[in-house]
Amino acid sequence: MSSSHHDHPLPPPRVEEVSDGVYAYIQPDGSWWINNTGFLAGRRGVICIDACSTERRTRALREAVGKVSDRPITTLINTHHHGDHTFGNYLFPEATIVGHEEVRERILAEGIPDYRSAWSAEVEWGALQAVPPFLTYTDGITVHSDELRCEVRYIGHPAHTTGDSIVWIPERRLLFAGDLVFNGGTPFVLMGSVSGAIEALGTLRELGAQTVVPGHGEVCGPEVFDRVEGYLRFVLETAERGRAAGLTPLDAAGETDLGEWGTLLDSERIVGNLHRAYAELDGRPPGAPIDLAAAVLDMIAFNGGRPLSCLA
Numbered sequence: 364m365s366s367s368h369h370d371h372p373l374p375p376p377r378v379e380e381v382s383d384g385v386y387a388y389i390q391p392d393g394s395w396w397i398n399n400t401g402f403l404a405g406r407r408g409v410i411c412i413d414a415c416s417t418e419r420r421t422r423a424l425r426e427a428v429g430k431v432s433d434r435p436i437t438t439l440i441n442t443h444h445h446g447d448h449t450f451g452n453y454l455f456p457e458a459t460i461v462g463h464e465e466v467r468e469r470i471l472a473e474g475i476p477d478y479r480s481a482w483s484a485e486v487e488w489g490a491l492q493a494v495p496p497f498l499t500y501t502d503g504i505t506v507h508s509d510e511l512r513c514e515v516r517y518i519g520h521p522a523h524t525t526g527d528s529i530v531w532i533p534e535r536r537l538l539f540a541g542d543l544v545f546n547g548g549t550p551f552v553l554m555g556s557v558s559g560a561i562e563a564l565g566t567l568r569e570l571g572a573q574t575v576v577p578g579h580g581e582v583c584g585p586e587v588f589d590r591v592e593g594y595l596r597f598v599l600e601t602a603e604r605g606r607a608a609g610l611t612p613l614d615a616a617g618e619t620d621l622g623e624w625g626t627l628l629d630s631e632r633i634v635g636n637l638h639r640a641y642a643e644l645d646g647r648p649p650g651a652p653i654d655l656a657a658a659v660l661d662m663i664a665f666n667g668g669r670p671l672s673c674l675a
Contacts, residue, residue, distance in 0.1 A: 373397075373674055376420070378427050381574050381582055382535040384508065386431060388424055390415070393548050393579035394628045395482060396675035398447040401530070401539050401576055402428050403508035408437035410508050411458065412530050412539050413578075414451030416675050418489020421451025438506060440515055441496055442541030442578065443524045444469035445554075446476070447675075452494040461504060462496030463517050465526025470495035481659045482673035503528070511535075518543065521556040521650025522563040523578075531570055538572035546580030546587050548628040550594050553635035553658055556649030557602075561595050564588045579628075594624050598633065602640030612637035613661040631662040631671065 374391040381387045381401075388400040397420075401412040409432050415421040428436065439455045441462035442448060449470060452460055474493040479486070498504075503516040514531045523542040530539035542551070543563050552560045568588055575583050605615025616634045624630070638658040643649065662671060 376423060376427065378431060379582060381576060382532070382537050384511070385532065385535065385537060387539075387576040387582050388427060389581065390420065392628065392674070393546070393581075395671055395673045396447045396486070398542075398578055399576060399580070400424055400448075402431075402436075403511065403513065404428075404432040405434065405508040405511075407509070408434045410438040410440065410506055410513065411436055411455065412440045413442055413448040413541070414439065414455065416447040416450050417487060418451070418454065418491065419487060420675060421454045424451070425454065440506070440528075440530060441466050442529065442539065443527045444473070445524065445542065446479070448541070448578070449495075450475065450488070450491050450493075452496075453492040459498050460494065460496040461498045461500075461506070461515065463526040463528050464499045464501055465524075466528075467495040467497075467499050469524070469526065478655065478659060481663060482671045484670065486673050486675055518563045518566060520559045520562065522560040523550075523552055524554045525650040527555070527563070529567070531572075533570075536571060536573040537576075538567065538570060538574070539576045540567060540578060542578035543567065544575060544577035544587055544591055545627075546575075546577040546583050546590075548579045549624070549630055549632040549636075550591050551629075551632045551635060552595070552598075553632075553639050553653075553655065554650075555639070557595055557598055557636065557640045557643060559649045561592055564592050564595075594627070595636075597622075597624060598636045598640050601633070602637050602644055605637065606641055606644050611661075612641055612658075613664055616661075616665055629672070631665045634658065634661045634665045 376390040379387045396416040403410040439458040439460045444466040475491045518527045635658045
């Protein structure tokens with residue numbers, strides 16, 4: 364086994380009980396392809412929220428679940444279609460895989476996409492197979508872990524992607540936010556909508572959550588919403604200035620001081636976010652297809668021409 368990758372000094376994933384019988388599975392450092400998941404350990408079975416990006420990481424997730432509960436994994440909920448949350452779906456053959464209709468459509472359309480090559484070549488993806496949800500909904504669905512009600516809700520419009528859902532546990536005021544929330548990482552809306560992501564944060568605020576499990580980063584409280592929104596508004600302002608000056612998204616990013624946002628992981632996402640913001644300023648509908656390859660190549664250019672960092 365090559366040492367360069369597996370010896371990288373990332374802290375190991377860990378299980379954090381965020382409420383009685385409800386667990387967050389936190390994968391540091393939360394950068395590209397290193398996501399959080401969660402699970403509810405009931406008397407009769409386990410409900411998982413999202414898979415991981417690689418075979419190795421998903422197997423480690425299953426092992427961690429098995430140390431908490433000896434019950435079968437009955438259900439796997441996908442919060443959106445991105446591979447860091449769904450590539451590992453195939454390692455849950457016994458579970459009912461649940462997701463928004465758009466998640467199923469995107470996974471069927473993309474399979475295991477070639478754009479993975481934009482990231483560091485040494486990622487050991489494993490023997491991935493694209494497996495979409497086979498129980499789908501349009502607005503939402505409710506699952507129950509014993510007596511505990513968990514509301515899986517489509518956010519209603521493009522935001523991080525075109526098919527984002529949250530898992531809200533009202534009795535515990537606990538929110539699994541998926542990638543509508545990054546804590547410590549740069550928010551990313553290339554496949555969704557800048558304005559839609561801001562609107563989604565308003566919806567999340569109205570829930571009154573006390574505990575938030577973000578798609579990436581440490582468990583936090585509702586104060587995270589303001590920080591994510593601050594960054595997204597910075598993207599909009601940068602796009603308006605850059606477009607007015609006739610700059611490309613890449614040039615606008617290059618001429619912008621990221622300021623307080625420069626400390627967030629994966630800062631090159633500013634370029635992808637500007638591609639989406641420009642499209643919206645040009646009158647394209649939120650979530651409308653744009654040239655993803657061009658945006659990814661521009662992120663690589665912003666990164667000094669190097670492949671994007673991935674420690675998964």
